[in-house]
Amino acid sequence: MDMLIAPERLELAEAVRDYLAGTHGPEVLRRLDAGPNRDPAIWQGLVDMGLPGLLVPETHGGLGMGLLDAALIARECGRVCLAEPLVESAFVATPWLIAQGQTANLAAVVAGEYRPVAAHAINGWVADGEGESVASIDPLRRLAAPVEAQSDDPLLLDLGALMSAAQLVGLAEAMLDQAVEYAKIRTQFGQPVGAFQAIKHKLADVSVALEFARPVLWRAAQALDDGAESAALHVSHAKLVATDAAYLSAESAIQVHGAMGYTYEVDLHFWMKRAWALGGAWGSRAFHLARIDAAVIGAAHPIGPENTFA
Amino acid sequence: MDMLIAPERLELAEAVRDYLAGTHGPEVLRRLDAGPNRDPAIWQGLVDMGLPGLLVPETHGGLGMGLLDAALIARECGRVCLAEPLVESAFVATPWLIAQGQTANLAAVVAGEYRPVAAHAINGWVADGEGESVASIDPLRRLAAPVEAQSDDPLLLDLGALMSAAQLVGLAEAMLDQAVEYAKIRTQFGQPVGAFQAIKHKLADVSVALEFARPVLWRAAQALDDGAESAALHVSHAKLVATDAAYLSAESAIQVHGAMGYTYEVDLHFWMKRAWALGGAWGSRAFHLARIDAAVIGAAHPIGPENTFA
Amino acid sequence: MHLAYTPQQQAFRAEVRAWLAANVPPAPLLTLECEEGYHQHVGWERQLASGNWGMVTWPEAYGGRGLDLIEWLIFEEEYWGAGAPLRVNQNGIFLLGPTIMEYGTPEQKERFLTPMAAGEKIWAQAWSEPGAGSDMAAIKTTAFRDGDHYVINGQKTWSSRASFADWGFGLFRTEEGSQRHKGLSFILFDLDTPGVTRRPIRQLHGHPGFAELFFDDVRVPVENRLAGEGEGWNVAMATAGFERGLMLRSPGRFQAAARRLVELFRQHEHAAAPSAREAVARAWMDAQAYAYNTYAVAAKIMAGGKIGAEASLNKIFWSELDRTMHRTAMQLLGAAAELRHLADGSINEWLEGYMFSLSGPIYAGSNEIQRNITAERLLGLPRVGAG
């Protein structure tokens, strides 16, 4: 029993963080919004880091890593509000195809030339897939009404929900960071607004929500990776607390920014819109709560202190 | 259409407030808790003001006033955490008996010699009635397991819920006042704790809850007095918001008091305990919410801006 | 307390309802934050005025109907119940109008109120400056006297409607070297005066909902000042009182939103979270409570009373109610929450409304400021304080 995330796993996620911080700042979001939404050069950078093949077995030329590694990196993608479809393709569709034994195109996946897409019935659309375009509030989401048959495989749903939760945590962390930085420099009544206790406590509440969302997320990722019987429950738990943390962080951050936060000029809106999108994607709050309800109140899952890791 | 409470109605309630402020301070609660819980002299004072006969028709020697007047005074009883059973007897049981045509003992009611009691099935006990004693956390509640048959008349329930709501509003107001006074005098870090924004905002939130609970209460009282078809809905609305305001005020007040609020020595606990008692009495939160749900979501009641006073 | 309408009030309601049924545009207008939508809404204001519905409480001499506040509330209930458009001139009719009614000269009333009620002149507010948001007393823009004119220099921001409107109003520093609340005057200005530059600010949803205003030696006649020179702060506080208090957000708007939320819930009941069910019931409760409170405030004013610091409670309550209702709707929509158009092709009004609701706790004095006012002025807590 060890809840410590191994340092080498954190190092990989940190390398991705550093890379994205240097290449995918808010000015990139602005440029992509004004133009074609996607940038082959950015994608190529991700390919060069081996990320499309992160979950592809080494025997197929991938890195052969696990869902916890992918969740750590999905969080980084949320943190920079990544436009490229890395998460949905490499961390959702790819492991699902592998789980189904569809390994024919994995070399192209690793090379970044084939980006698999998976449509699930719980969503009304598919991200970065073929089909009639559907407009999202998030200007960098490319949604399409799915033309192919949609799957109802629970594993696909859990992969999608888990990776959405990971991105939501990263989005919430980034919005908190933006609010903190703004609160340090914006002055009102002769002092930085971050010196007011009301602002401090509002942002402290976001910190609390995040501090207790992260371990739920890591636990869910490991459980799904382990193929644990209760993995779906833990994924739902993660999706729910990540969604709530992201909404809280967004509402707190815009409040701290005041009218500035209501402008296109300030970066915050990109993150808020992604949070609203992912909060409803891959199972709504109600859907995931119902799974928890069935397990906990419905007695399908053992609860209590002796069952922390049941 | 006039939501103004007539000045003469407020004057009567203010006279009661002044009388109770002078005769029923916290030292009385302490004395009653140490002794027999009730004081005939206090009751006689209420009788001298005509309060047991407030709702008794003038033809029977009473004051012939309405439920709005009674609610205004019940709020004052909550404000001082009145021990005597005025509200349950004169504002709940008495009007219910009158509505049923049971007018034989009204002269004794007006004289304060007969204190009717009404047991309703929704409570597990009756206050100040005959029967085996049941211990409440409120040291000044005298509960008994009812020996007589309990009524299930909805009017009785609505009277009990309405008058509990009125007391809860008064309790919440008094706890807010106590917290404000303490916050002005208690210093920490070199200033009154009430100068800290966190304390200010906590108490401002209680003010908001109360500001928007009071008109709901008055509207419910008038609707029940008018015999309006929708009165039960408005009574449930009042009970719910009054209960929530009282819990919020109690939790906020004890937090502002710090460890002092956790002592018997500080008065606050008397008010908190009464709030916990009345919050569950005459229909729980769930009961009243279910009535609102049936009316609003269940479409039994017309809603929307054109139906403010439906 | 009397909870029934008079026959006269009922007849008035019927008249309003009939007019709205015949006149409210069948399809929603474009958002008033974009140029085309703005002009659609101006057209609607003029249509309202053609029926004498511009501002029913104003004297007939200024294009009103001389009605009382209860009749105004009835009008508002029917207005929002009918799904009529937002009022593009709300800065004028709900904020500046009542202020002019209280502080204006007879000439100013004649000059400004009549075209306002007629929808001929649309007003922008110009309160904030880059360094003066919640801290409105930090205003720096100057308006110094030069004969019978003020010459304005400086910058305003977050000026709602200013991208397209005709006139603006705001506070300006008329006394050189004055500090904070002192030396400010309340001045009205034509947005097309030479030296005024408007820079629309793109909002998060993409529309230019507010603008920056730059003033470069803008000459404004002295008779455009409301009340005395240097008395601007008190006038502005009265305006802010209208904004936070009775007028700006009439309950009908929230009652209509609560009803739509109930309908949305009924559609999604099979897949709704338990807390959403309670939140929906609560939305109705809170919108009703807000309506009762508004009726009580109206009755108080009609009896000669005034709105004081309790306007802050009002602002906190409606803005957080609005945000909560729309957040609940977003959760009920689930995967569809992010879509700009719903399955039936209609605009996702809940998403638009949620974004708009996020501005409620910020504008008209942030809710942090309102809670300070509540604590200090209503509860009497001390003003000094450290973090």
Added chain:
Amino acid sequence: MHLAYTPQQQAFRAEVRAWLAANVPPAPLLTLECEEGYHQHVGWERQLASGNWGMVTWPEAYGGRGLDLIEWLIFEEEYWGAGAPLRVNQNGIFLLGPTIMEYGTPEQKERFLTPMAAGEKIWAQAWSEPGAGSDMAAIKTTAFRDGDHYVINGQKTWSSRASFADWGFGLFRTEEGSQRHKGLSFILFDLDTPGVTRRPIRQLHGHPGFAELFFDDVRVPVENRLAGEGEGWNVAMATAGFERGLMLRSPGRFQAAARRLVELFRQHEHAAAPSAREAVARAWMDAQAYAYNTYAVAAKIMAGGKIGAEASLNKIFWSELDRTMHRTAMQLLGAAAELRHLADGSINEWLEGYMFSLSGPIYAGSNEIQRNITAERLLGLPRVGAG
């Protein structure tokens, strides 16, 4: 990350479970806040010690088992899962014990830890003074040197367990004229030393849960001081870290409460508010999240890390979780919430627990203080500030 217990850990769990099954009192003890209940709980501490379960992480030399933090968590899970009594010596074993382990001399460890683990000496804390609650640096009680003794004069308050306990610990001002955090020393004292007067304080539920302590020329040997003279503040901060962080409120306690809440909900499901259903599911979620976080912190410490200001997040989370769970239970109980005994004659533990939970956001540094710490030390927001 590895989410399975080793066979050794599983065997340890089985051993704990078996011992508890054989030893936990079948009926609940009286509350430890009353004299009789206190002595019942002291008896239980000694029974625990008889099985070497007093503090499993301590070295065997001091009556422990030399186990690691994961094993401690397993012990705690089984302990709370079995419904075992509250730990009357928690001030000792969870707060002072770890502090002595870090700052004590070998002699002090030998002298104090062994009887602590054995349940022979029960400890009270003596942090607060009438003018120093959340503002602990405002301490005035003095302990001035007189040869090889300190002579203590002054007053402490809110001293939990002090009505009946054997020993106490706290901060005292050992340097004359020193201010705030400086000149304080951390001193342990026998509560029966001449000059110590205990005045039990009646709590809202009627029991003397804490006490005032009056010191009148109380002579305490210098060897009762922990760490150096004047270093008390840092030592106390370490203790406060234990209090807010890992030790005081182990997750098992909240997981057990959440499980009882689920059971209560099942009994009242037919008459529960929709939000109560979600609140019950949320109670399980939050108690689990708290448990995962505790395992993560334990892993971090075992890997050589330290608990920093994030202990404040912990304190906020568990205290508000506890209050929310118990408030939900009060609402589920409805009319029965106020009853001291439920229909089956049992004590209304939910009511008792709700009252107790109200102290959570107050003690061990109020949650307002914890939010300040979070904002300033974790987020780096500025410390200056006005209300």
